[in-house]
Amino acid sequence: MYEKETQEAILARMLKNVPRDVDKREGSIIFDAAAPASIEFMLLYAELDYFLKNTFGDTAERTYLIQRARERGLKPKEATSAVVKGRFTPLALNIPLGTRYSCEAVNYAVTEKLTGGEYLLTAETAGTVGNLPTGRLLPIDYVEGLQSATLVEVTVPGEAEEETEHFRARYLASFDSQAYGGNIADYRQKVNAIHGVGGVKVYPVWKGGGTVRIVFMTSDLKPPTTELVQKVQSLIDPEANHGEGVGIAPIDHIVTVEGAKNAAVRIGLHLSFAAGTAYATYKVQVEETVDTYFAELNKGWQATQRAEIDNVSNTGITIRISQIESRILAIPGIEDIQHTTLNDREENLTLGLDELAIRGAVQNG
Structure with a gap:
């Protein structure tokens, strides 16, 4: 100025x-x-x-943006630790809580027993570094009788500290609708604040007055595990106390929590390549390009419900052939592309309301 x-x-x-x-x-x-x-x-x-x-939220630096957002009860999400599931043998062996294991460069501590041979472990380092999908767990502490320990899946993804621009967008969005007393904005705000949740859709009056259906995805843009769904259900409206206001949901709100589902999309391509090359040369790059595009779409999954709230329309993620073709054509060596199909049809594909896009089989020719 x-x-x-x-x-x-x-x-x-x-x-x-x-x-x-x-x-x-x-x-x-x-x-x-x-x-x-x-x-x-x-x-x-x-x-x-x-x-x-630094007086205004849309231009303030992080330090002053945080101070401004405090006026609306908002603060950046802190980094959280990943919770993973480990499988131990023999199954009858009791693994002491607190014993530590390492997988690659990350250390984990046993925090909860699920069933015989299955335990939850929490990463000692906060952030996404603990989101290792599988691997061998090496004991740091000695456990007598232990034969093997394996990391089998990420139960609750670890999250990095909220980025400034993401926090800014959340702060500015807080002016668009007032979160209050179990309205849609209230559910969205409170469910998104739960560790591991990365996006949520709220369906009010799902099966009559007082019923609410909540569908969410994880912070790493994937369907949640059964354990995470149960955790969110217990925090929002425990099944044993439906409608009693024991959780976050108001009294008389009967809430059903579900996870988003993956929808594998088959992609048919007809590519032309530089002389002396074939599809095998570009296969990995093509698949990575599709994965990147699908990840961008999944990141906006929650926003696809806004149309419903405005009483316009309610659709799922739309996968556009033009986007796939333009991105693949940007790969050096691929000279042309035509007649691209999604699930065997040469037209854009709109997924179900609660579906996330993942790459299915990719075929050329």
């Missing part, structure tokens, strides 16, 4: 106000007196511009 208030402009303005009969040339007494002051005034304008910028 004050970009024009340079030292030269300020000095010129100061000297303009000096009477004409006074020597204002460089090196004169008045010039040498005004020049240092003009520098200080320029710095004051810069500080004023910095202050003004």
